[in-house]
Structure formats: structure tokens, C-alpha cells
Amino acid sequence: MRNLKKALSLVLASATLVGMVSVGASAADFTDKESITNAEAVEMVSTLGIINGLPDGSYGPDQLVDRASMAKMITLALNGGAEPVLGTKTTPTYSDIKGTWAETYIEYCSSMGIIAGDGQGRFNPTGNITGSQAAKMLLVALGYDSTVFGFTGADWEINTNREANDAGLYDGLEGLQASAPLSRDDAAQMIYNALNAYIMEKTPTKNSDGTTSYTYSLSKNTTLLSQKFGAKVFVGTFDGNANSLSLKDGYVQVTGKLTTETEGSNSASFPAEIAISNIGEEYKVIFKDGTGGVANQPDSKDTIYGVYKTDGVSVVNATPDQISTSYTTAGKIKVDGTTYSVIDATNDATTAVVRNFGAKEEIVVDADASESATSFKTYKAAFESLAGQNGNSVKFILNSDGKITKAYLTEYTLGTVTAKNSEKVTISGVGAIEIEDNDIYADIAKNDVVVVSKLYDGDNTQYVVTKAESVSGKVTGYTANNADTSSKVVLDGTTYEVYNKAAMPASVAGDTGTTKFGTSDINADYTLYLVNGFVAAAVKTSETASNYSLVVDKNDGSVDSTLSPLKVVVMAADGTKTTLTVSDKSPSKTIAEGDIVTWTGEASSAKVTVKAAYSDAKTSTVNFYNKTAKTLEGTVTAADCVLFAEVSDKGVDVTGSSYKAYNIRSLGDIKTNDVKYTAVTVDGKVVAAFIDLATEPSGATSSAVYGIVTANKGVVEIGDGEYYNQYSVWTGAESTVNILATGSNDTLSVGDLVKYNPTSDDTYSDNTVFTRNGAIGTKIYVKSYDESEQLLTYYTSVEKKDGAYVGSGDAVTKAVDDDVKIVYVNADGNKAGDEIGINAFDSINGYANAIIVTDTDGIVTTILVETSGECDIV
Known part of the structure; x- marks a missing residue:
């Protein structure tokens, strides 16, 4: 059975994954791996046998390194990770190391001038080593002479840190305090840096007087890693794994070259684990050539010390809806609002887009091919062809110049599990697939709704199946x-x-x-x-109950008439009004204003069913609705029961009647005797009702919003031949309102401050539903606002004294609601205002800078704040 059970992410993400290694421990094996900051460095030094894990299976990244341990680490680094044959002195170099576990390592490093004592004959093996001390030891191990480079004397630390910085020993350790004790995590990074640093070469010169002098220079291609471990570094692009390419199971392919090479490129195949989501990105492979393999590139005969992602390639992860097709600049595309250049055309046919890692035909570009050829596209067109409104994953690869060079597209489909047994699962639109050979979530069951991605081609085809959100x-x-x-x-x-x-x-x-x-x-x-x-x-x-609507208006047409069809206006539970052309009605009786109905189909051809005819209305008792018992005329109401009400004194079936909709559970007791009402009961609960009231019921709350009209967008068509005047309104967010264009009461003015109750479709029959300017609240001059105490102090007028404006009369203080709505407007520019807070009015110009709205208890529920400072708020 093919081992294809590799975890794949639904979204292409950039994740640093460590490669398979053939010797030593792995950072991924440590029990505290999540606490390791310098994971790549720990991976490398543990793989090379320089630093071991702790007996309990952890690495201990935060533990401090003592001087004896550092001596051992350097000894092992200088001996290719192996324990060298070492001896001890009859009289130890230092008085405090005799018989200690690290005595031989200390003597080894001392003999090479890597370490020195405290000047009093002691080494202090259990003392913590600092970053500077470790750097000095590593620099000497790299061939730096302590005397020549000033690592002794009063300025030793300054000189050491200068050379360590130049050599790159502190790379990746920007927050390191060099004089502080060194942790195992940071020690691994410093040793890793030293392994990759060029050694210092010492060249002798014979002087004319017979003496010898030496010059020091950095090697151009020799590192400790290459010198002591025989390691080479191969850097290239990850092309794919055994599923996407013709490779052995467990192998990956990287195309590149040694860091010591300047030209050429080779495709290297070797055993490692790199998630397919990293395809197209740059990896560094550290290896040692083995016998029988291909020289200077990693393969199965080599010792693979580590496989690491570099930062040499940038990626942009996106979904197709983030790719703009309206951006017309040649040679560039826009992704999620950012513009990228695309690679220049090439004379050779080149893959620009890889789809589902080979499961679908790739999109190829070729500068010599006709752009009309179906199999070829320009680079820009190839990338733009991915655009769409969907949740597919697109991963763009950028070269060192920041240009997009390639894209990897992963597509997803939705399906339903129609059958499952122990071996196979059948998914609609996919068919039957083997559970063992595909990446399928545990406990998949019949009727699960799933997301499916088909990856790879031919015998390697694999399905990734996850449960749909x-x-x-x-x-x-x-x-x-x-x-x-x-x-x-x-x-x-x-x-x-x-x-x-x-x-x-x-x-x-x-x-x-x-x-x-x-x-x-x-x-x-x-x-x-x-x-x-x-x-x-x-x-x-x-x-x-939300499916029920109230008929609030109708014409005299008939269902069967082409010239004069029956049209009705219905109001839904949220107050939305919809004009329906009735193509069918049930029962066949005449539909009348005040009927509670349901409807299906499109508004232009709707089937309308009368659920409660107003002609059959009953007469209410004095206790129509009991809030405590949640009953309407003695029958319990559903939690989402809608109450439609005629709330003017005009009566039902009168032109201009005012209808409202409420969730009845939000209302108080409704006491009204001998008033007509209808109700729809389902499963013993009232789900919808209509009553002819003269005023709004008690407890009715407003869903009104407040804002400023910022733009007149002109006349638009909405629905079937209905024309509206469209406006933009800033209410704390950009909103749109559409007022039915009738020639009267159908316009607003830019700059109007408005209050209105939004409908779900943003359409309104006339402008009378919009309270405007000074009528929406009280214009004030803010004195102060105490946000912590929720108190607003203000004046309602001002007067000028001694060249400045001051409040007239006594200031008023009101409590501000915990959920106060604050809308910032720029009344001078007729646009949204900046969120500047509720500040005191400007005493120089004396403009009113806010409007407040209060509830029946006098508590401030809404504040409109003018932010320009150039005019009164209204």
C-alpha cells in the first residue's frame, strides 16, 4: 500500500519544516520543542552531535551554559562531532578541574589557546559562560589569534564583540546581552553561526632577518562545517515530492547548486520530508557526500545533516477573489491591494501556473507562442486567469527582484458523503475512494458535508478530505x-x-x-x-415566524391579467417591504390589505398563500398580550413571534396607513379591548399576528441609525422596473439608501444629518421616513465628557465675551448610556469624520459640535460629533 498519508493544509501556508536527517537527534524530537526559539540551530548542532539533549528527553533551551560544557561543545565541533582521544596532565593546567567530568575537554581547549583561566590558576568550570566569553572561544576555534586580535587585556570584550559581529556569530541573536550568561538556546545559535562562518587563515612569511611573520585573512570558501564535518551546502528551489514528481516514496526534489558554485543548476533527489505546501520555496540542504552517489549534490548515498527553508524566496498567499482583473498596467498585477511586477516573457515555454500539484493541466507561457493559442498565455494573463470569487488557494512565488515568477493553485469542491465502509468512502461529485490511500479525516460518516481537493496526477492521485465548516x-x-x-x-x-x-x-x-x-x-x-x-x-x-409577511397595499389587478397583473406590497418581520407580482394565490380568495401571508418564488412571479385573512379577524380582549405569561389571547407565543401592527389612527385598508413589525417578546403588556386582530398558530404556538392599533405598543424599541448623507449616486433600477434615488450615508460605516423615485418626497440632500430605521434591502418608499438635521436631536456645545463616569456636560447656547465664546446659562449634565452610539461626521466636508473623541467646543469659533439623542428617561443614547471645527454641526 502506498504511503500517501501526508498531512496537507487546506490553505497554502509558509511553514518551516525540518528535513530528514541520518545522524544524531532532531530538534523535533525534544519534548520541549515548542519552547525552542532557534530551532534550526538546535536541529543542526544536535544532529552533528555537538550538543545533546537532557536525560528527560528535553533540550532545556532556557538553561544556562557553564564554562565546562562550552569547552566540550567546542571540542566536539573541532573534531567533527566525534569524541576525540584525549589525555590529562599529571598536574592539571587549572587547580579546580582535576577529576571533573570535563577535565579532558578543558585541557584540549586550553592547549589550543581557546580558553584561559582567571589569572589565579583556576578555570571555574561550573561558572556560567557569557555571550562574549563564548564568542571569544569560538573565534579562536575559527583561527583568530587572541593576541593579534586583542582578545586579551582590558579591552578584550570590546574587541571580541567587534570581531564576532563581523564574523556573523551574533546573527539571529539581536536581543542578546553579550555580558550576560548564555542560554543553551542561544549557545546553539552561536555555534551554528560559527560552523557556517569562514575560518581565519594564517599565512607565514619569511623575513629577511630570518624571522617569520604572519598575516591573517578570511578564507573565501572554507568553513568549520566543511573543514571539520566534510559538509557541503546545497541551495535550491523545492520542486515537489514523490506524489507530485516521479520520485521514490519519501523523497523530495530540490533544484539548485552548492553555495560555492556561481553557475549551473542541478535537480537533486534525496530522502527528506518537506510539506508540499512549501513548493516553489528555497531550501538549504546541508549534507556530506557519500560513496557511490552524485558528487556535490545531495542524494540517497549521502549523509543529510539538515534541510532548512531559507528566506531567499518570498511568497504571497491569496485566494482568487483577491486577484484584480481590472488592473490594466502592463506587466503588473494587483493582489489583495498590493501591486506586483510579473517576470519578463521568455523564449522558452515555461510553466506559470501549477494546478493542484499536477492533477490538472498546467498553464504554460511562451513569448514565441501566439497569445490566442489555447495552451499559452502571457505571464500576466496566466496569473490573472486565476481570479474568481472562491476559496481556492493561490501561492505566488517571487524572485529576488520581487517579481512574481510562478503560481501554485489548489482548488476545492464541496460534496456529501453518500456511503462509507471500512475501506472506501463515496462522495458526491468524486465517487468512491480508498480511505487508506487518501488524506481523510477520522470518523467520516454518511451525510457529512465535506471539502475535497484532488491533488497530483496518475497513480499518485490523492484526495484530501476535510469536514466542511x-x-x-x-x-x-x-x-x-x-x-x-x-x-x-x-x-x-x-x-x-x-x-x-x-x-x-x-x-x-x-x-x-x-x-x-x-x-x-x-x-x-x-x-x-x-x-x-x-x-x-x-x-x-x-x-x-420570519417567513410571514403582512399585506400592506395592493392594486386592483388580477392573477390572470397580462395588462393589469395583481400586485401586492408585503412587509416582512424586519420591516422590509417588497412588491410582488402574484402569479398564483392560495386559497383562491381575494388577497386583502391586513392579510398575513407567506410567499415563494421570485418577486416578479410569486405564489402567495394567505395564512390569516383580515376579513376573518377576531376581536381582542382587554389583555391582548401578557408579557409575563408570553401569551396572546391566552395562547403562548413562539420566541420569534412577529407582531404586525397598524400604528396610526387611519385604520386598515386606508391609503397612507402606517404599519410596523415587532418581535412580540420584546414588547410590554398590550391592553386594548374590542380591536380587530388575526393570528397564525403552528404547533400550539402563535408565530405571527396582526392587530389594528392607534399607537405603537409599549416597550417598542427603535432600531434607528444616525448619520450624514455623503453622496448622491443618482437614479438606479432595483428589481423589475422600479427606479430609486440612491444615496451614500455615513453611520459609522458606509451605508446605502434607495428612495423610490416618484417625483415627490423622494430626495435627500448631501450634508443632511439623518435618522432612519434601516431595511434589509436598503429601499424606502419616500423620504418621510428620514428625520433630518435639527429634528433628530438636541444641538449642543460640549463642555466636557467623563467617559469613566459616563457623564456628558454641555450648553445649549453660547455667547461671546472678551473675544471668546462661553456657555450661556447653566451647563446641563446627563448620563450617557453604556451602549451609546457615537457617530463622527464632518459637516463642513459632507463626509465621515475622524474619530477624535467627544471634546469641548472650540471657544474661538463658537460652533455647536454635537447633537445628542436621549431616551424617555433622559439618558443619552446617541451622540453625533462634528469633527472639522469649521461650522456648526447643523
């Missing part, structure tokens, strides 16, 4: 892409984009799926199934 809630809005698809849906206030703006499946996990959202789905409960955040399937989970 789902979110549930109430649909409050949507955007139609065309007659058959949706582009966006709003669920509990969060907007989700529909995968590829395509029709969703009609069947999902045994349930009926919604292929496209329509007006009948507003306020319905849904479960959305997501692929990397994009909606790929939708299932309506319940028929709730």
Missing part, C-alpha cells in the same frame, strides 16, 4: 448575481460571498438545498456550508 443563523439579506445565482448572502449581520457566484447544489446531506437566495428567504433560518469562508451550499433549517 458550517454556520447557522438568520438570513437578513442577499445579492443576486443573475437570474440563476446569488453572489452574496448576509447571515446574522455577516456577509458571505457565494462560491464562484454559481448555483448551489439542490441536495445537501440528504436535505433540500437552496440553489439561489430569493426574497422569500429573508429572515429564514439557514445553515451555510463554507469552503474556506465562501458559501458553497445552503439549507433552510426551519419554517419560522
Whole structure:
């Protein structure tokens, strides 16, 4: 059985993964690996046998290094990681090392001038070593002469740190305190740096007087790593693994060359583990040539000391919706708002886009090929062709010049598990696949909704199957892409984009799926199934009170008439009004204003079902609704029961009647005797009701928002032949309102401060629903705002004294609600304001700088703050 059980991420992410090694321990094996900062360095020095782990299986990165341990580390580094044959002196060099475990290592380093005592004949083997002391030892190990380079005397530390910085010993240790004790984590990094540093070469010169002098210079190609371990460093691009290329199981391929080479490139195949998500990135392979292999490149005959990702290649991870196709600058594309140059055209046919690691045909570019040829594209066109509204993963590779050179695309699809046994699982749109040979999550079961990615080609094809993310809630809005698809849906206030703006499946996990959202789905409960955040399937989970609407207006047309069709205006539970052209009605009786209905289909051709006819209305008792018992005329109400109400004294079926919708559980007791009402009861609970009231019921709360009209966008068509005047309004966020264009009461003015109750579709029958300017609240001159105490002090007028404005009369102080809404506006520029806080008015110009709105208890619930300082707020 092929071993294809490799974990793959659904999103291409840049993760540093360590390669397979053939000797020593691995940093990944240490029990405290998550605490290791310098993972690559620890990996290398432990692999080379220079630093061992602790007896309990940990590395102990925060433990301090003593002087004896450092002597051992350097001894091993200078002897290729092996324990050398060492001896001891009859009389030890230092008085405090006799019989200690590190005596031979200390003597070895002392004999080479790497270490020195304290000047009093002692070495202090158990004392902590500092960064500077360790650097001095490593520099001498690299061939630096202590006397020549000033590592002795009063300035030894200054000179040591200068040379250590130049040699790169402190690379990656920017926060190191050189005079402080050195940790095992930082010691590994310092030794790693020393291994990769060029050695100092000492060249003798015979003088004319017979003496010998020496010059010192850095080697151009010899490091401790190459000199003591026979190691070579191969750097190149990760091309793929055994699944994506024709390699042995457990092998990877990297194309590059030795760091000592300046030209040429070779593809090296060797045993290692690099996640396929790192494809296209640069890796450093440290190895020792073995017998029988290919010289100067890693292969199966070699000792692989380590495989590490470098920072030589940059990547940009994105989803297709972040790729702009409207950016027209030649040779450049825009990804997530950032512009990138693309590589210049080449005369040779070159792969620009690899799709699903070879599972799909690659996109090839060739400067000599016709751009009209189906198999060839320009680089820019190749990358832009990936754009789309979906959750696929795109990984762009950038070269050293910052130009995009290649892209790797991974595509995902949604499916339902239709069958499963111990060996196979069957997924809609995929078929039956072997569980053992594919990456499938545990406990997969029938009717699971899953995300599937098909990777690799031919015999190596592998499916990655994960359980789909789902979110549930109430649909409050949507955007139609065309007659058959949706582009966006709003669920509990969060907007989700529909995968590829395509029709969703009609069947999902045994349930009926919604292929496209329509007006009948507003306020319905849904479960959305997501692929990397994009909606790929939708299932309506319940028929709730939110599906009921109230007929608030109608014409005299008929269902069967082409010239004069029956049209009705219905109001949903959130107050949204929709004009329906009725293609079918049930029962066949006449639809009347005040009827509670449900409807299906499109607004232009809707089937309307009367659930409670106003002609059959009952008469209420004095205790119509009891808040404590949650009952309407003695019958318990559902938690989401909608109460429609006519709240003016005009009466039902009168032009200009004012209808509102409420969640009845949010209201207080409603006591009204001998008033007509209707109700819809499901499973013993009232789910929708309508009552003819003269005023708003007690406890009704406002959902009003406040803001400034920032732009007139002109006339737009919404729906079937309905024209609206469209405006932008800043309410703390950019909002859009559309007022039905009738020629009267249909306009707003840029700069108007407004208060209104939003509808889910942003459409309004006239401008009378917008309270404007001074009518929305009290214009004030702020004196002070104590945010901690939630107190606002202000004046309602000012007067000029001694050249400055001061408040007139006594200042007023009001409590501010904990959930106060604060909207910043620039009334001078008719735009959104800066969030400057609620500051005192400017006494130089004397402009009113805020409007406040209070509730019935006088508590401030909303504050509009003028931020320009150039005019009154209104």
C-alpha cells in the first residue's frame, strides 16, 4: 500500500519544516520543542552531535551554559562531532578541574589557546559562560589569534564583540546581552553561526632577518562545517515530492547548486520530508557526500545533516477573489491591494501556473507562442486567469527582484458523503475512494458535508478530505448575481460571498438545498456550508415566524391579467417591504390589505398563500398580550413571534396607513379591548399576528441609525422596473439608501444629518421616513465628557465675551448610556469624520459640535460629533 498519508493544509501556508536527517537527534524530537526559539540551530548542532539533549528527553533551551560544557561543545565541533582521544596532565593546567567530568575537554581547549583561566590558576568550570566569553572561544576555534586580535587585556570584550559581529556569530541573536550568561538556546545559535562562518587563515612569511611573520585573512570558501564535518551546502528551489514528481516514496526534489558554485543548476533527489505546501520555496540542504552517489549534490548515498527553508524566496498567499482583473498596467498585477511586477516573457515555454500539484493541466507561457493559442498565455494573463470569487488557494512565488515568477493553485469542491465502509468512502461529485490511500479525516460518516481537493496526477492521485465548516443563523439579506445565482448572502449581520457566484447544489446531506437566495428567504433560518469562508451550499433549517409577511397595499389587478397583473406590497418581520407580482394565490380568495401571508418564488412571479385573512379577524380582549405569561389571547407565543401592527389612527385598508413589525417578546403588556386582530398558530404556538392599533405598543424599541448623507449616486433600477434615488450615508460605516423615485418626497440632500430605521434591502418608499438635521436631536456645545463616569456636560447656547465664546446659562449634565452610539461626521466636508473623541467646543469659533439623542428617561443614547471645527454641526 502506498504511503500517501501526508498531512496537507487546506490553505497554502509558509511553514518551516525540518528535513530528514541520518545522524544524531532532531530538534523535533525534544519534548520541549515548542519552547525552542532557534530551532534550526538546535536541529543542526544536535544532529552533528555537538550538543545533546537532557536525560528527560528535553533540550532545556532556557538553561544556562557553564564554562565546562562550552569547552566540550567546542571540542566536539573541532573534531567533527566525534569524541576525540584525549589525555590529562599529571598536574592539571587549572587547580579546580582535576577529576571533573570535563577535565579532558578543558585541557584540549586550553592547549589550543581557546580558553584561559582567571589569572589565579583556576578555570571555574561550573561558572556560567557569557555571550562574549563564548564568542571569544569560538573565534579562536575559527583561527583568530587572541593576541593579534586583542582578545586579551582590558579591552578584550570590546574587541571580541567587534570581531564576532563581523564574523556573523551574533546573527539571529539581536536581543542578546553579550555580558550576560548564555542560554543553551542561544549557545546553539552561536555555534551554528560559527560552523557556517569562514575560518581565519594564517599565512607565514619569511623575513629577511630570518624571522617569520604572519598575516591573517578570511578564507573565501572554507568553513568549520566543511573543514571539520566534510559538509557541503546545497541551495535550491523545492520542486515537489514523490506524489507530485516521479520520485521514490519519501523523497523530495530540490533544484539548485552548492553555495560555492556561481553557475549551473542541478535537480537533486534525496530522502527528506518537506510539506508540499512549501513548493516553489528555497531550501538549504546541508549534507556530506557519500560513496557511490552524485558528487556535490545531495542524494540517497549521502549523509543529510539538515534541510532548512531559507528566506531567499518570498511568497504571497491569496485566494482568487483577491486577484484584480481590472488592473490594466502592463506587466503588473494587483493582489489583495498590493501591486506586483510579473517576470519578463521568455523564449522558452515555461510553466506559470501549477494546478493542484499536477492533477490538472498546467498553464504554460511562451513569448514565441501566439497569445490566442489555447495552451499559452502571457505571464500576466496566466496569473490573472486565476481570479474568481472562491476559496481556492493561490501561492505566488517571487524572485529576488520581487517579481512574481510562478503560481501554485489548489482548488476545492464541496460534496456529501453518500456511503462509507471500512475501506472506501463515496462522495458526491468524486465517487468512491480508498480511505487508506487518501488524506481523510477520522470518523467520516454518511451525510457529512465535506471539502475535497484532488491533488497530483496518475497513480499518485490523492484526495484530501476535510469536514466542511458550517454556520447557522438568520438570513437578513442577499445579492443576486443573475437570474440563476446569488453572489452574496448576509447571515446574522455577516456577509458571505457565494462560491464562484454559481448555483448551489439542490441536495445537501440528504436535505433540500437552496440553489439561489430569493426574497422569500429573508429572515429564514439557514445553515451555510463554507469552503474556506465562501458559501458553497445552503439549507433552510426551519419554517419560522420570519417567513410571514403582512399585506400592506395592493392594486386592483388580477392573477390572470397580462395588462393589469395583481400586485401586492408585503412587509416582512424586519420591516422590509417588497412588491410582488402574484402569479398564483392560495386559497383562491381575494388577497386583502391586513392579510398575513407567506410567499415563494421570485418577486416578479410569486405564489402567495394567505395564512390569516383580515376579513376573518377576531376581536381582542382587554389583555391582548401578557408579557409575563408570553401569551396572546391566552395562547403562548413562539420566541420569534412577529407582531404586525397598524400604528396610526387611519385604520386598515386606508391609503397612507402606517404599519410596523415587532418581535412580540420584546414588547410590554398590550391592553386594548374590542380591536380587530388575526393570528397564525403552528404547533400550539402563535408565530405571527396582526392587530389594528392607534399607537405603537409599549416597550417598542427603535432600531434607528444616525448619520450624514455623503453622496448622491443618482437614479438606479432595483428589481423589475422600479427606479430609486440612491444615496451614500455615513453611520459609522458606509451605508446605502434607495428612495423610490416618484417625483415627490423622494430626495435627500448631501450634508443632511439623518435618522432612519434601516431595511434589509436598503429601499424606502419616500423620504418621510428620514428625520433630518435639527429634528433628530438636541444641538449642543460640549463642555466636557467623563467617559469613566459616563457623564456628558454641555450648553445649549453660547455667547461671546472678551473675544471668546462661553456657555450661556447653566451647563446641563446627563448620563450617557453604556451602549451609546457615537457617530463622527464632518459637516463642513459632507463626509465621515475622524474619530477624535467627544471634546469641548472650540471657544474661538463658537460652533455647536454635537447633537445628542436621549431616551424617555433622559439618558443619552446617541451622540453625533462634528469633527472639522469649521461650522456648526447643523
